[in-house]
Amino acid sequence: MPIEAVIFDIGNVLIEWQPERYYDRTIGPDRRRAMFAEVDLHGMNDLVDQGHHFTDTIYAWAEKHSAWRDEIRAWHDSWIELAAPEIPHSVRLMRALRAKGVPVFALTNFGVQNFDYACTVYPFLTEFDRAYVSGRMRMVKPHAPIYAAVEADCGLAPDRLLFADDRIDNIDTARVRGWQVHHFTGPQGWAARLVAEGLLTEGEAA
Structure with missing residues (x-):
C-alpha cells in the first residue's frame, strides 16, 4: 500500500541516546557499571517519559539514592550531553x-x-x-x-x-x-x- x-x-x-557513554566518560566504566547495577536509572527515565516532571523526578531519585546523588542529578543537569x-x-x-x-x-x-x-x-x-x-x-x-x-x-x-x-x-x-x-x-x-x-x-x- x-x-x-x-x-x-x-x-x-x-x-x-546513550547515557552509559556519558557516565563512562565522566565517572569511568567501573563506577558507571556499579551505579547502574544499584540504581534503576532507566526506570527513573521511564517515569519522565510517562509524563512525570523531569526535574522533580530525577532530583527525588537522587535523594533516594544519596550515595550517587551528584551522579544521578547529572542525568538532569547535563542531560543534553546524554542526548547527543x-x-x-x-x-x-x-x-x-x-x-x-x-x-x-x-x-x-x-x-x-x-x-x-x-x-x-x-x-x-x-x-x-x-x-x-x-x-x-x-x-x-x-x-x-x-x-x-x-x-x-x-x-x-x-x-x-x-x-x-x-x-x-x-x-x-x-x-x-x-x-x-x-x-x-x-x-x-x-x-x-x-x-x-x-x-x-x-x-x-x-
Missing part, C-alpha cells in the same frame, strides 16, 4: 521527505520538559507535521494505546504509515497493528528503505 506518512522515533534515530549528538543523515532524510510533501510525524518516548529543552538545542525537532510525545500523551511505547492515539489523531489507515524505530518491541507493536515498519540500525538502511518505497530518490536520500 502507498505510504501516506512517515513516522520517526527520535532517540537513536535522530539523536543518539544528532544523527545528521537522519535529519537530512526527515527534511528531504518534508520537502517532497510527505507528512512526517514523530512518535517518541520523551518527557515534557526535556523535549521542550531539546527543541531549543535541536531545531529540527520543531519541524514535524505532528509530534506524538509520550510525556504529553501520558502513554508510552511499546504499549498499544499510544499507537491507537496516533491513528485516531492523524486519521490515516495503519497500513499507510511507515514507522522507523531502533527498538524491536516498539516495532513489533506497530507491526501487529498493521503499520509498515523499519527496524532502524543506521541511517543508510533507513535511506535505502525510503528509496525502495519510492518516497525519495537516491540523490535525495544521500
Whole structure:
C-alpha cells in the first residue's frame, strides 16, 4: 500500500541516546557499571517519559539514592550531553521527505520538559507535521494505546504509515497493528528503505 506518512522515533534515530557513554566518560566504566547495577536509572527515565516532571523526578531519585546523588542529578543537569549528538543523515532524510510533501510525524518516548529543552538545542525537532510525545500523551511505547492515539489523531489507515524505530518491541507493536515498519540500525538502511518505497530518490536520500 502507498505510504501516506512517515513516522520517526527520535532517540537513536535522530539523536543518539546513550547515557552509559556519558557516565563512562565522566565517572569511568567501573563506577558507571556499579551505579547502574544499584540504581534503576532507566526506570527513573521511564517515569519522565510517562509524563512525570523531569526535574522533580530525577532530583527525588537522587535523594533516594544519596550515595550517587551528584551522579544521578547529572542525568538532569547535563542531560543534553546524554542526548547527543544528532544523527545528521537522519535529519537530512526527515527534511528531504518534508520537502517532497510527505507528512512526517514523530512518535517518541520523551518527557515534557526535556523535549521542550531539546527543541531549543535541536531545531529540527520543531519541524514535524505532528509530534506524538509520550510525556504529553501520558502513554508510552511499546504499549498499544499510544499507537491507537496516533491513528485516531492523524486519521490515516495503519497500513499507510511507515514507522522507523531502533527498538524491536516498539516495532513489533506497530507491526501487529498493521503499520509498515523499519527496524532502524543506521541511517543508510533507513535511506535505502525510503528509496525502495519510492518516497525519495537516491540523490535525495544521500
